[in-house]
Amino acid sequence: MSRxxxxxxxxxxxxxxxxxxxxxxxPRALPSPYIxxxxxxxxxxxxxxxxxxxxxxDFRGQVALVNVWATxxxxxxxxxxxxxxxxxxxxxxIYGINWRDTRPEALRWLQQLGDPYIxxxxxxxxxxxxxxxxxxxxxxxxxxxxGVVLFKQLxxxxxxxxxxxxxxxxxxxxxxx
Amino acid sequence: xxxxxxxxxxxxAVMPVAAIDKDRAFDDPVLQARYEKIIAExxxxxxxNQSIKDSNVFLAxxxxxxxxxxxxxGKSDVEIEDFLVARYGExxxxxxxxxxxxxxxxxxxxxxxxxxxxxxxRVLRHRMTLPINDDNATKGQSE
Numbered sequence: 001m002s003r004x005x006x007x008x009x010x011x012x013x014x015x016x017x018x019x020x021x022x023x024x025x026x027p028r029a030l031p032s033p034y035i036x037x038x039x040x041x042x043x044x045x046x047x048x049x050x051x052x053x054x055x056x057x058d059f060r061g062q063v064a065l066v067n068v069w070a071t072x073x074x075x076x077x078x079x080x081x082x083x084x085x086x087x088x089x090x091x092x093x094i095y096g097i098n099w100r101d102t103r104p105e106a107l108r109w110l111q112q113l114g115d116p117y118i119x120x121x122x123x124x125x126x127x128x129x130x131x132x133x134x135x136x137x138x139x140x141x142x143x144x145x146x147g148v149v150l151f152k153q154l155x156x157x158x159x160x161x162x163x164x165x166x167x168x169x170x171x172x173x174x175x176x177x
Numbered sequence: 178x179x180x181x182x183x184x185x186x187x188x189x190a191v192m193p194v195a196a197i198d199k200d201r202a203f204d205d206p207v208l209q210a211r212y213e214k215i216i217a218e219x220x221x222x223x224x225x226n227q228s229i230k231d232s233n234v235f236l237a238x239x240x241x242x243x244x245x246x247x248x249x250x251g252k253s254d255v256e257i258e259d260f261l262v263a264r265y266g267e268x269x270x271x272x273x274x275x276x277x278x279x280x281x282x283x284x285x286x287x288x289x290x291x292x293x294x295x296x297x298x299r300v301l302r303h304r305m306t307l308p309i310n311d312d313n314a315t316k317g318q319s320e
Contacts, residue, residue, distance in 0.1 A: 030222070033266045100235055126239040133264035135222035135236055 032133055032141075032152040039066070039141060039149045040131040044121025047098050047106055054119040059093055059143065063150075063170050066141040067117070067157075068097045068129065071105040073137040079156035080113050086162070087116035092170065096120030099129045099137055142166055202245045212248055215257060216241055218271045228271060 034040070043055030059066075067083060069076040087094055096117035098106045103122060110120075123129055132141065142151040150169045153161060203209040213230070219240060221232040229237040229244075240261075247257050261269045273279040 030266055030268050033263060100239075125242075126235065127243075129236075130239055130243055130264060133266075135265065 026154070029154045030135075032149065034133060034141075034149040035152060037149060038147050039143045040128075042097075042121065042128045042131060044097070044123055044128055047096070047103065047120040047122040048110075050122065052119075054095065054121045056147065058119070059095060060147065061145055063092060063145055064143050065092050065094045065166075066097060066132075066143055067094060068099050068132070068134050068137050068139040068141075069120075070099045070101045070137045071109045072101065075156045076138045077113075079138050079158075080116070082157050082159065082162070083116035084114045085159075086157075093118050097123050097128055097132070097134075099123050099134060100126045142169055144172075202241075203248070208248055211254070212245065215244055215248075215254065219244070219261060220269050220271055222265055222269060 039056065041056045043053050043057070046052040046054045065086075069079075083094060086092070094117050096119070098120045100123065103124075106120070106122070110117075121128065126134075132139075136154060138156055140153040140157055141149055144150050150172070151165055153165065201209060202212050216230040217228050219229045221227045221229045221234065221237045221240075223234045223236045224232050227237075229240045243260070244257060247260060252260075258270060258274065262274075267273055267276075267279060273282050275283055
């Protein structure tokens, strides 16, 4: 009888691994290597006024949400109303990185759907996107007051994710100052 | 038959033209070879089962552009890998680096072969002790 124990254990272990692999959620979601590390510095022309700039300096010393968006990104449209509601609530400054987009379309988007951002950087050739390790919009980074990335969300934000993943970290992000 | 062969050869002759990255990045053949080797081993994060050499999504072309820039700046292969790993994690590299985290990926195949070999050795050794007599062999198998 004992000769069947080892194969049985091996099969059970295999099943456990398969179940973990199949149920761990979005297989495309990668952990950001920036979590717990300083967010990359950036400075971009502002989408609405190319002569002005927006960058890391603007939210130094405060907890901020950095949202990567684009008009070609369908999920960004899904997310947009949440960002409008969050901006209206006023609990956190939201900065945008308009990633690999065309300016007329991006401006029309903000005009039609509303502008939840304090400012959006215009990252037309994706240089800042690569620096932040962006690979699929929308992506949202929660940056602490000390400039450390606290959390990264791949895919559209909503209130449920906000309450469960962001709100607890915002408190700790403020205290880390 | 001959016509078919000519057509087949012609087909393969034009295949490189279909490459995504048409322009030569560097005049220097050494740099060009390095560039092509690197981009073949970087995962396109947007389309995860392609390298950035094989993909035409803009993220892949952005990454190729950054790698061209880094090579032009004289960065080494390791520095370019560091650049990618810092931004996208080890997952960006098709050839995982031998570090603590990826060690298991490198040694697992050898361990599995060793384990399999040992198991086979045990089974064969056991079988060699069985008598060749057909009647007894049947008894031996049913224990």
